[in-house]
Amino acid sequence: MPASDSAWARGYARQALSDLATREVLAAAKANKCHRLHYLQMAAEKTCKAYLTANNGHEQVRKTHAYVAHVLPIVARQFYAVRNGGNPIAAWELSQVRILAREIELLAPACDDGDVREDNTEYPWRNGAGEVKIPCEYPFPGIDDSGKGIVRLVRLIHTAAEFYSSTGESARIP
Amino acid sequence: MEGEATMSSPKLEAARKLAKAHFRVDPQVRRIHLIQPNHDQNPDEPIKLLEVVEGTLECGILPVGFVPDPAHGLDYPSVIVEVSPREYEAIEGGKLNFKDWTVGEELLA
Numbered sequence: 001m002p003a004s005d006s007a008w009a010r011g012y013a014r015q016a017l018s019d020l021a022t023r024e025v026l027a028a029a030k031a032n033k034c035h036r037l038h039y040l041q042m043a044a045e046k047t048c049k050a051y052l053t054a055n056n057g058h059e060q061v062r063k064t065h066a067y068v069a070h071v072l073p074i075v076a077r078q079f080y081a082v083r084n085g086g087n088p089i090a091a092w093e094l095s096q097v098r099i100l101a102r103e104i105e106l107l108a109p110a111c112d113d114g115d116v117r118e119d120n121t122e123y124p125w126r127n128g129a130g131e132v133k134i135p136c137e138y139p140f141p142g143i144d145d146s147g148k149g150i151v152r153l154v155r156l157i158h159t160a161a162e163f164y165s166s167t168g169e170s171a172r173i174p
Numbered sequence: 175m176e177g178e179a180t181m182s183s184p185k186l187e188a189a190r191k192l193a194k195a196h197f198r199v200d201p202q203v204r205r206i207h208l209i210q211p212n213h214d215q216n217p218d219e220p221i222k223l224l225e226v227v228e229g230t231l232e233c234g235i236l237p238v239g240f241v242p243d244p245a246h247g248l249d250y251p252s253v254i255v256e257v258s259p260r261e262y263e264a265i266e267g268g269k270l271n272f273k274d275w276t277v278g279e280e281l282l283a
Contacts, residue, residue: 091199
């Protein structure tokens with residue numbers, strides 16, 4: 001019997017939590033920034049896929065990385081609205097989520113913003129000057145991965161993944 | 175785009191409350207419509223909202239599903255479809271070309 005889309009969705013959510021836990025281990029061990037960001041990118045991507053899979057189907061969702069920038073702000077808006085609607089800084093935080101979600105999506109090697117952005121957390125790339133850049137030596141200046149924005153984003157991803165992993169069955173459209 | 179007249183129900187009230195909360199936390203949200211059919215009497219069928227958001231990436235009709243969160247006052251599953259103002263204007267005849275979904279009543283801030 002084929003696995004249900006809901007089962008895939010819960011699987012994505014649980015793996016996202018494991019990715020986040022691994023990011024914490026890497027951060028505590030002072031691993032290079034590329035590795036910390038790699039696990040953050042994977043956690044964000046899998047959390048988004050969890051929220052997409054039940055309604056769009058695993059086959060439709062599994063093939064691409066390019067969902068984070070669109071979906072993560074939707075997840076953030078829902079959680080801020082339902083759980084923290086009176087928070088006067090929610091609008092500011094959402095604007096930060098949008099910026100960071102775009103940067104995080106571009107960390108995947110497959111996402112290059114139309115050949116404009118080659119920087120990624122996994123493979124060396126050639127920059128505009130013809131130099132080979134290496135992820136473990138690159139500062140990734142667009143993301144401060146210990147800043148308040150990332151801390152809030154990690155908290156959001158964790159909350160969203162944890163909530164889905166425990167209750168995802170009912171997200172399916174009947 | 176004309177909204178579909180809908181009688182009130184607990185589920186519709188929940189949809190209105192969710193839409194207001196989304197407007198409240200996100201100034202980029204321009205308009206929100208209920209997506210029909212809403213299946214007012216079926217609590218297992220999600221509330222579905224079409225949200226027009228300034229600056230969103232254009233991904234077409236890509237439903238994002240949420241489980242109920244009764245501990246925080248949301249008793250129904252929900253689905254959000256986010257589109258840009260340009261994508262919204264391009265929706266022809268209220269048909270979303272996803273299942274049998276159509277654009278329904280506009281929900282206000």
